[in-house]
Amino acid sequence: xxxRIKAALPALPPAEQRVAKLLIADARAFASLPVSELADRAxxxxxxxxxxxxxxxxxxxxxFKLKLAGSVNxxxxxxxxxxxxxxxxxxxxxxxxxxxxxxxxHYRNDAASHAFDRAITAxxxxxxxxxxxxxxxxxxxxxxxxxxxHKFFRLGVNTAACSDGHVQLMSxxxxxxxxxxxxxxxxxxxxxxxxxxxxxxxxxATTIIITASGSxxxxxxxxxxxxxxxxxxxxxxxxxxxxxxxxxxxxxxxILTTGVALQLGQDxxxxxxxxxxxxxxxxxxx
Numbered sequence: 001x002x003x004r005i006k007a008a009l010p011a012l013p014p015a016e017q018r019v020a021k022l023l024i025a026d027a028r029a030f031a032s033l034p035v036s037e038l039a040d041r042a043x044x045x046x047x048x049x050x051x052x053x054x055x056x057x058x059x060x061x062x063x064f065k066l067k068l069a070g071s072v073n074x075x076x077x078x079x080x081x082x083x084x085x086x087x088x089x090x091x092x093x094x095x096x097x098x099x100x101x102x103x104x105x106h107y108r109n110d111a112a113s114h115a116f117d118r119a120i121t122a123x124x125x126x127x128x129x130x131x132x133x134x135x136x137x138x139x140x141x142x143x144x145x146x147x148x149x150h151k152f153f154r155l156g157v158n159t160a161a162c163s164d165g166h167v168q169l170m171s172x173x174x175x176x177x178x179x180x181x182x183x184x185x186x187x188x189x190x191x192x193x194x195x196x197x198x199x200x201x202x203x204x205a206t207t208i209i210i211t212a213s214g215s216x217x218x219x220x221x222x223x224x225x226x227x228x229x230x231x232x233x234x235x236x237x238x239x240x241x242x243x244x245x246x247x248x249x250x251x252x253x254x255i256l257t258t259g260v261a262l263q264l265g266q267d268x269x270x271x272x273x274x275x276x277x278x279x280x281x282x283x284x285x286x
Contacts, residue, residue, distance in 0.1 A: 001068060001110045002027050004232050007214030008056055011222065018042040019052040023068075031069040035061055057112030057228060067109050096243075103233050103244045107251065112230070119227045120259035122206040126180045127157035127264060134175070135161040136168045136196050137184040144184050144249045151257045155264060156271055165192030172196040177204035182256075186245045188215020201226060210252050 002024060009020050022042045023030045030038065039046045053064035087095070126133050133152060137145035142163030149161035162168045169192070175181060181200040185193050188211035197220050200207050209221040213230040221228035231248045 001106070004110060004213045004230055005056060007212070007232065008218075008230075010214070011219060012052070012055060015044045015048045016052040016055055018044055019049055020056075027068060031065050054114070057115040057230065059114040063113060067112075100244055100247055103248060104251065107231065107233075107248050110230070110232070111252075111255075115227055115229055116255060116259065119208045119229060119256060120263065122180050122208065122227065123157075123182075123256060123260045124263045126178060126206075127155060127260060129178060130158060131178040131180070132175065133157055133159040133180045133182065134171055134200075135159070135182045135184065136163075136171075136193060137161075138163055138165065138190055138192060140246050141184040141186055141249065144246060144253060145182075147250060148182060148184075148253045148257070151253065152260070154272065154275060155257070155261055157260075165196075168192055168196040169199060172199040172203065172205075175200050175203045175205035179203075179205040180208060181205050182208045182210065183217065184249055184253075185209075185211045185215075185217050186249070188212045188217035190217070193217060194220070208256075210249055 005020050005023055009017055009024075012020055019038070019042045022038065033041075035046050035049050038049050042049070050061050053059075053061050056064075058064040058067065084091075123133060125131075135145035135148045135152075137143070142161075145161040145163060149159050152159040160171070162171050172181060172195075179200075181197070183193055183197050183200075188209075194217055197207050197209065197217060201220065201223060206225055206227065207221065208227045208229065209217055210229045210231055211217045213228075213232050218228050218230065220226065229252050231245065231252060233245050233248060
């Protein structure tokens, strides 16, 4: 969570930067101090402290401090345990699983509930009103986009996944107000995705961006009506393809899917039950 604040620091207003620097200097103290003392130490007003918490994606100071306390007190160390050439299979099992578990626990504490609430609300409105929900990603993120489309089309919404840059641009150009474009990127620096996000925004669609804090793609989500679901995890991109970040992206999609399914509620159950019956009828008998 502290690393995420560091990444977002340059994009914050000067007064909120002072609050962020106070947090970075001593996260444990920040989590326990009252708002009046935080404001005094950062030389800002109390409303500025609250605005800072909302600027980085939380409901307010109480929500932010709750997540921060969980982050700094988490018992599982957030360490990327890089594998070595001479590791045995048993070593690989421990290192890969431990790294994934640690990353998931930290994402649980870092994830901004306010941002997810806004994203789920936009997706539910799009689904209920027959608007389009598009998922864009390239490379590994393209696989996540396909997984998202597979989950969402079962909810009876108008959805598609695009992993080709040219198709993404064409799809974004056809979006309208009320539509949603969910853009998934590990680096947040793909030119194709940046172009698609900008076009979707200009067309009046809501863009829900799942990417790293402080990236160019994350900066686009600062516009009104757009949503950033920040996912941060250090990985050795030079040696290995992204693995843990892909798991975190899939988790973010699962949270969105579950939230949308719960809000669509009763209308979904007959359809999902019929899907299960039809799939079961296609299985071979033992």
